[in-house]
Each structure stands twice: as structure tokens, then as C-alpha cells.
Amino acid sequence: MGVLAAERIKLTSTRSPWWCTALFVVATLGIAVLFSLVLKLGVEQFNQDIAEGKQPATTNPYPDNAIAGLGITGVADGFPGFGYILVMILAALAVTSEYRFGTIKATFLALPNRASVLFAKAGLIGVVAALLSAVLTFVSFFIFKALIGNDAGRFLSLSDGDNKVFYAVPVFVVLVVFLSVGVGALIRQSAGALSLLIVWPVLVEPIVGAFGETGRNIKVFLPFQNAGRFIGTADNTLPWHWGAWGGLLYFAAVVALIFGAAIYLVNQRDA
Known part of the structure; x- marks a missing residue:
């Protein structure tokens, strides 16, 4: 409990966590607003084409699955994935900042069990980020339903469609926190x-898929693609070897491997 209290004080007494949290909220809700307005324009254009006797560009402007649409606008996606990237930045800085300012030495002197320090950091940030992401996912849904208009909004319901995104996003957020703390402990430098x-999920993994059939076969084994498989944002046309829950287990195994390597090296290296 003393370790958790110390990590809570570190987390709430510095500016970067507050800035990352504020940007996380603004980005998530902003994407929900943007996506809902774009879809609303599509519905209005469809209705206008019908009224004028024109051939609509689409035969169905309404969202077939409200929750799938929310998966695009929620914390797991956008810009792309801008929301969870901010969570990863916050979690990594919780470790690298201590190495930068030398406070990690005092931390390890006070608590020689270094593994418990990493678990406390990741656990505290993970729980807070998961709770916040769960709230924002629900708020995003209601923003989506309110702004899309009554015509299309009647198709949106919390009881219809695949509700998995409401628990998949918080689970994913917890895992990326442990991943980020592990990477921060391994590299020990913020930059x-x-x-x-940032580069791995935003640039490296999407580029792999551009290398034809070989790239598509490799892409199904990349960690963030498997996380997207679980959430519902991945490309379903890829030659997947397992389903959504298999994707979660694969991503969790990668996170455990990196976090375990971080614990091992932290115990072996000087602070």
C-alpha cells in the first residue's frame, strides 16, 4: 500500500499526467463528435437525393451496427489510435521521468523489490486509465446518438449490436499501460x-500490410493488429488464424514477454 501511495503522489503531483489525461478526454470526445457529424451529413445527403429523385451514392446510410461505429470513434481508434497513444505516453513517462531525474534510485533504495515498483506503476495507471476509458466510451456513444439525429439515431441502442467494445477498450488500455511501462523500463529514455x-502501431504495422500477400500474412502476427482484432477495428479480410479472443491472448502474451524482460533487466542493472 505504501508503494501505491507513493506512485499516486508521483502521478498526481506532476503536470504531464494531467496534460495527457486532458488531451485523452478531448481527443476521444472530439473524435466522437467528428465521426457522428460526418455520418449525419451522409444521412442528410441520402435523404436529399431521395427527395430530389436522384440515385443515392449508397443504398443504406444508416449504421448497421452502432457499437461497431462507436469502436471507430472511441478510445481505441482515431488519428489513428490517438487516445490510447496518449495513455502509452503517460505510462512510459511514469518510468523514464524517474530515470531522467534520478528519483528511481531513491525509489529502489526505499523498496528493494523492484518488480513491485513496476507492478505498482502499471497497476495504478492501468486501473485509472481503464475506468476513464470506460466512461469515455459510454459518453462517446451518447454523443454519437445525440448528434447523429433522430432519423438515424433510432437505430442506435446499447442493447443491440456487439457490445464488446464497452469492455474490450478498458482491457486493451490496461494491457497497453503494462506494455508502455515495460518499454520505458527497458529503454530508460523518454525519447x-x-x-x-508511437512509431510501432502508427507507422510500422500499417506499412507491413503494404507488401502484398507476404505483408498480409505477416500482419496477422503483429501485436497491435491482434489487439484490434479483439476490439473489432482490425481488417477482417486478413488471413487470420484465430478469432477475437485469440487476438487478445496473443497481444497479452507479447505484453507479458516485454514486461517480464523489463523486470529481469531492472533487477540486473544499476539504477
Whole structure:
């Protein structure tokens, strides 16, 4: 409990966590507003074409699955994935900032069990981020339903469609927190850790899929693609070897491997 209290004080007494949290909220809700307005324009254009006797560009402007649409607008996606990237930045800085300012030495002197320090950091940030993401996912849904208009909004219901996104996003957020803390402990430098965490899901994994059939076969084994498989944002046309829950287990195994390597090296290296 003392370790958790210390990590809570570190988390709430510095500016970067507050800035990351504020940007996380603004980005998530902003994407929900943007996506709902774009869809609303599509519905209005469809109705206008019908009224004028024109051939509509689409035969069905209404969302077939409200929750699938929310998966695009929620915390797991956008810009792309801008929301969860901010969570990864916050989690990585919780480790690398201590190495930068040398406070990690005092932390390890006070608590020689270094593994418990990493678990406390990741656990505290993970729980807070998961709760916040769950709230924002629900708020995004209601924003989506309110702004899309009564015509299309009648098709949206919390009881219809695949509700998995409401628990899949918080689970994913917890895992990326442990991943980010592990990467931060391995690299120990903010620039290097943040570069890797941002470039890998945003640039590296999407580029792999551009290399024809070989790239598509490799892409199904990449960690963030499997996380997207679980959430419902991945490309379903890829040659997947397992389903959504298999994707979650695969991503969790990668996170466990990196976090375990971080614990091992932290115990082996000097602070």
C-alpha cells in the first residue's frame, strides 16, 4: 500500500499526467463528435437525393451496427489510435521521468523489490486509465446518438449490436499501460521509449500490410493488429488464424514477454 501511495503522489503531483489525461478526454470526445457529424451529413445527403429523385451514392446510410461505429470513434481508434497513444505516453513517462531525474534510485533504495515498483506503476495507471476509458466510451456513444439525429439515431441502442467494445477498450488500455511501462523500463529514455511506442502501431504495422500477400500474412502476427482484432477495428479480410479472443491472448502474451524482460533487466542493472 505504501508503494501505491507513493506512485499516486508521483502521478498526481506532476503536470504531464494531467496534460495527457486532458488531451485523452478531448481527443476521444472530439473524435466522437467528428465521426457522428460526418455520418449525419451522409444521412442528410441520402435523404436529399431521395427527395430530389436522384440515385443515392449508397443504398443504406444508416449504421448497421452502432457499437461497431462507436469502436471507430472511441478510445481505441482515431488519428489513428490517438487516445490510447496518449495513455502509452503517460505510462512510459511514469518510468523514464524517474530515470531522467534520478528519483528511481531513491525509489529502489526505499523498496528493494523492484518488480513491485513496476507492478505498482502499471497497476495504478492501468486501473485509472481503464475506468476513464470506460466512461469515455459510454459518453462517446451518447454523443454519437445525440448528434447523429433522430432519423438515424433510432437505430442506435446499447442493447443491440456487439457490445464488446464497452469492455474490450478498458482491457486493451490496461494491457497497453503494462506494455508502455515495460518499454520505458527497458529503454530508460523518454525519447527512445516514446518513439518506439508511437512509431510501432502508427507507422510500422500499417506499412507491413503494404507488401502484398507476404505483408498480409505477416500482419496477422503483429501485436497491435491482434489487439484490434479483439476490439473489432482490425481488417477482417486478413488471413487470420484465430478469432477475437485469440487476438487478445496473443497481444497479452507479447505484453507479458516485454514486461517480464523489463523486470529481469531492472533487477540486473544499476539504477
